[in-house]
Amino acid sequence: MWDNDGKRYIDGSAGPICVNIGYGVKEVLDAAFRQMEKISYAHSSHFTTRSVYEFTEKLAKFAPPGLGRVFLCSGGSEATEAAAKLSRQYHLERGEGSRYKVVARWQSYHGNTLGALSMSGNISRRRKYVPLLIDFPHIPPAYCYRCPFGKTRDACDLDCAWALDREIKATGPDYVSAFIAEPVVGATLGTVPAPDGYFQIIREVCDEHEVLFIADEVMTGLGRTGKNWGIDHWNVKPDIIATAKGLASGYIPLGACIASEKVFEEFKGPFAHGHTYGSHPVACAVGVAVLDYVEKHNLVRKSAELGEYLHKGLRDLYDHPTVGDVRGMGVFAGIEFVKDKESKEPFDAEVGFSRRVLERCFENGLLVYPGVAAVDGFRGDHIQVAPPLIITMAQIDEIIPLLDKSIGEAEGEVL
Ligand SMILES: Cc1ncc(COP(=O)(O)O)c(C=O)c1O
Numbered sequence: 001m002w003d004n005d006g007k008r009y010i011d012g013s014a015g016p017i018c019v020n021i022g023y024g025v026k027e028v029l030d031a032a033f034r035q036m037e038k039i040s041y042a043h044s045s046h047f048t049t050r051s052v053y054e055f056t057e058k059l060a061k062f063a064p065p066g067l068g069r070v071f072l073c074s075g076g077s078e079a080t081e082a083a084a085k086l087s088r089q090y091h092l093e094r095g096e097g098s099r100y101k102v103v104a105r106w107q108s109y110h111g112n113t114l115g116a117l118s119m120s121g122n123i124s125r126r127r128k129y130v131p132l133l134i135d136f137p138h139i140p141p142a143y144c145y146r147c148p149f150g151k152t153r154d155a156c157d158l159d160c161a162w163a164l165d166r167e168i169k170a171t172g173p174d175y176v177s178a179f180i181a182e183p184v185v186g187a188t189l190g191t192v193p194a195p196d197g198y199f200q201i202i203r204e205v206c207d208e209h210e211v212l213f214i215a216d217e218v219m220t221g222l223g224r225t226g227k228n229w230g231i232d233h234w235n236v237k238p239d240i241i242a243t244a245k246g247l248a249s250g251y252i253p254l255g256a257c258i259a260s261e262k263v264f265e266e267f268k269g270p271f272a273h274g275h276t277y278g279s280h281p282v283a284c285a286v287g288v289a290v291l292d293y294v295e296k297h298n299l300v301r302k303s304a305e306l307g308e309y310l311h312k313g314l315r316d317l318y319d320h321p322t323v324g325d326v327r328g329m330g331v332f333a334g335i336e337f338v339k340d341k342e343s344k345e346p347f348d349a350e351v352g353f354s355r356r357v358l359e360r361c362f363e364n365g366l367l368v369y370p371g372v373a374a375v376d377g378f379r380g381d382h383i384q385v386a387p388p389l390i391i392t393m394a395q396i397d398e399i400i401p402l403l404d405k406s407i408g409e410a411e412g413e414v415l
Contacts (some may be wrong), residue, residue: 001367005277012361012399013369014388017186017219017332021293022388028289032322035285044279055284058291059247060331062228064237069264071257072279076218076244077111080180083214083242084115085273086257090212093266099141099177103167103211107141107374109188110180110216110242119180122188123377127134130191137171139163140389142194143186145325145336146344146375153195153380162203168209178212179205179242183230184329186219189374190382191327193225199234199321212239212263218255219332222246223294226304226330232328239263249290254283299389303330309393313400314385320407321415322353331389336374337381337407351414354381360406366399 001009014020035051042049060068073079080351084102091099106111117126118134126133140148142160149159168176179202185192206213215238220230226247231238240263244255288374298393307330314326314333337354339347358370374380
């Protein structure tokens with residue numbers, strides 16, 4: 001990217017991990033223009049356009065087998081809220097009208113509108129709005145670098161997953177409609193994948209209590225982690241996928257819920273939900289062009305291959321005294337910074353270490369996505385490194401030294 005003064009930046013975070021296919025792709029621009037020429041808007045109570053059919057069909061094929069019923073909206077918060085409402089109506093249709101609570105995890109993010117924020121366990125983003133939120137239960141995160149149960153990986157019995165069983169029993173299974181989780185926790189924890197075995201237990205617990213499992217794939221979907229969907233890494237099938245961001249690669253607002261046949265079959269009437277801009281013809285035309293581009297350029301496979309190269313480069317940054325943990329999968333990486341590597345003690349919030357790294361990176365011509373407060377909602381510094389999936393090895397070779405330099409400069413300011 002170049003700013004108005006001609007200064008060059010490498011986009012090392014795809015905006016907020018959204019611009020998966022990069023900027024200015026002609027096929028996408030043409031698809032939007034062609035659709036606008038045909039018809040720019042048609043309300044779904046009157047018409048369906050061909051672009052809506054094409055997109056939903058394409059998305060259903062891209063989804064895991066058995067998930068193919070698509071509801072369209074305009075972003076991630078709308079998608080996760082729609083998933084919560086879909087889950088509620090699913091239970092109503094089955095004659096279990098007492099079920100409405102969505103269990104989520106602390107230190108997660110599912111969006112900023114009130115319903116989505118009620119599910120989000122991002123303490124710092126919730127704090128000011130707690131009185132407005134729905135009282136949904138939260139369980140501890142799967143955060144191995146700072147295990148909430150004080151365990152290490154070799155002595156781990158996945159308490160973090162069994163916590164769901166305990167929470168559902170404590171809340172009362174008759175009140176719980178769904179569990180929602182990001183397969184790899186994005187902005188709140190800084191790209192933290194679940195440990196192996198975690199989602200298998202989650203699936204088992206959800207099945208036992210007849211609770212739906214919603215995978216929030218707003219950040220992790222569309223190849224970002226090196227597979228079509230983040231949850232594919234664990235061979236577990238969710239009941240509903242909520243997705244957005246990479247779906248239209250930032251060219252236009254677009255989000256979706258993809259439900260399984262099991263969910264769909266319970267519906268005796270339509271899903272009682274919708275927005276003016278759901279199933280937008282132009283957004284769908286863009287969605288088709290973006291998915292075509294992802295497939296034509298093998299971006300999912302590339303994300304897996306280039307991800308390995310990116311992670312190898314990032315691991316060299318462990319030489320820095322503040323680089324505590326490097327993690328992630330595919331072209332989706334995170335770095336957690338600490339004041340002391342041995343004790344993992346974070347910087348005080350006032351130090352603003354990740355903000356300093358962001359500022360130094362920006363000055364040096366690299367864009368990264370910063371985050372704070374992963375440790376306890378107050379302290380903690382991380383950045384996400386997740387460039388567009390069209391990144392080349394040569395460009396990764398530019399990113400690593402820029403990060404190295406910027407982290408060094410931030411350390412120079414505070415150590
Ligand atoms: C995992 C996850 N879910 C939901 C959202 C909300 O998406 P939006 O900002 O499009 O409403 C985000 C946004 O960052 C996200 O990362």
